[in-house]
Amino acid sequence: xxxxxxxxxxxxxxxxxxxxxxxxxxxxxxxxxxxxxxxxxxxxxxxxxxxxxxxxxxxxxxxxxxxxxxxxxxxxxxxxxxxxxxxxxxxxxxxxxxxxxxxxxxxxxxxxxxxxxxxxxxxxxx
Amino acid sequence: xxxxxxxxxxxxxxxxxxxxxxxxxxxxxxxxxxxxxxxxxxxxxxxxxxxxxxxxxxxxxxxxxxxxxxxxxxxxxxxxxxxxxxxxxxxxxxxxxxxxxxxxxxxxxxxxxxxxxxxxxxxxxxxxxxxxxxxxxxxxxxxxxxxxxxxxxxxxxxxxxxxxxxxxxxxxxxxxxxx
Numbered sequence: 684x685x686x687x688x689x690x691x692x693x694x695x696x697x698x699x700x701x702x703x704x705x706x707x708x709x710x711x712x713x714x715x716x717x718x719x720x721x722x723x724x725x726x727x728x729x730x731x732x733x734x735x736x737x738x739x740x741x742x743x744x745x746x747x748x749x750x751x752x753x754x755x756x757x758x759x760x761x762x763x764x765x766x767x768x769x770x771x772x773x774x775x776x777x778x779x780x781x782x783x784x785x786x787x788x789x790x791x792x793x794x795x796x797x798x799x800x801x802x803x804x805x806x807x808x809x
Numbered sequence: 810x811x812x813x814x815x816x817x818x819x820x821x822x823x824x825x826x827x828x829x830x831x832x833x834x835x836x837x838x839x840x841x842x843x844x845x846x847x848x849x850x851x852x853x854x855x856x857x858x859x860x861x862x863x864x865x866x867x868x869x870x871x872x873x874x875x876x877x878x879x880x881x882x883x884x885x886x887x888x889x890x891x892x893x894x895x896x897x898x899x900x901x902x903x904x905x906x907x908x909x910x911x912x913x914x915x916x917x918x919x920x921x922x923x924x925x926x927x928x929x930x931x932x933x934x935x936x937x938x939x940x941x942x943x944x945x946x947x948x949x950x951x952x953x954x955x956x957x958x959x960x961x962x963x964x965x966x967x968x969x970x971x972x973x974x975x976x977x978x979x980x981x982x983x984x985x986x987x988x
Binding site: 699702703704706709710712713714715717718721725726748749751752755756758759765768769770773774776777780784 | 832838902908912932941942943
């Protein structure tokens with residue numbers, strides 16, 4: 684039962700990662716491609732981690748002492764991935780906008796009129 | 810004494826990370842719980858060095874997040890966050906498959922949160938969800954500029970704080986956690 688669940692989780696992870704890569708090619712401009720890459724960073728990674736957690740549970744049920752290594756390290760890796768994926772996405776988007784890469788097909792851009800205020804150096808912003 | 814609290818918090822955080830990374834090093838003898846004693850001594854001395862190095866990086870003035878009840882609420886916050894994450898993932902996956910309904914735009918969100926921790930948690934939550942990403946933050950007025958994959962056809966510059974997530978008002982949760 685649990686082994687089938689592990690296979691389902693791994694397949695889900697692969698499907699969402701593949702969709703994210705497909706989105707990288709299908710979406711029109713830089714900012715929309717960030718969202719496609721976010722698909723890999725959220726469901727692709729989370730389901731892979733869940734599969735390893737279930738495998739750790741299988742080891743625990745079989746009485747193997749290494750189950751705690753698997754579980755603790757995967758939880759730690761998931762927390763690190765969540766934090767770093769978020770930070771890097773924000774850093775890439777922010778630096779792209781500041782270096783003049785404005786989105787192509789855009790319904791509305793609220794940042795453009797506040798740009799001068801936002802681009803100002805740190806001292807004048809306070 | 811001004812550097813003491815940052816030193817202690819950085820040391821404790823570094824030591825916890827070391828403990829998680831070195832879990833399961835316990836041998837037959839000379840070990841406490843799950844860790845061997847030499848590993849613990851090495852980890853403690855390394856985290857004290859880390860705390861000494863990092864004590865000047867601290868610029869905080871508030872200690873509202875020092876309350877353990879808030880950290881418990883933060884753990885409970887995972888549940889509505891994951892529900893929103895599932896909705897956002899399925900929406901973006903469907904948009905990738907069909908390739909339609911992409912009306913992207915950068916909109917302004919004024920969440921009305923008072924603390925820096927609240928704005929950090931909100932912008933991180935928004936960025937981690939596929940379909941929305943925080944592009945810039947006005948640090949003085951705490952306004953977020955968010956790039957959305959689909960904001961509808963009619964142009965609107967600002968959005969209400971409750972509307973940025975699909976079903977659950979996560980801004981209310983964050984206000985309860987951090988204020």
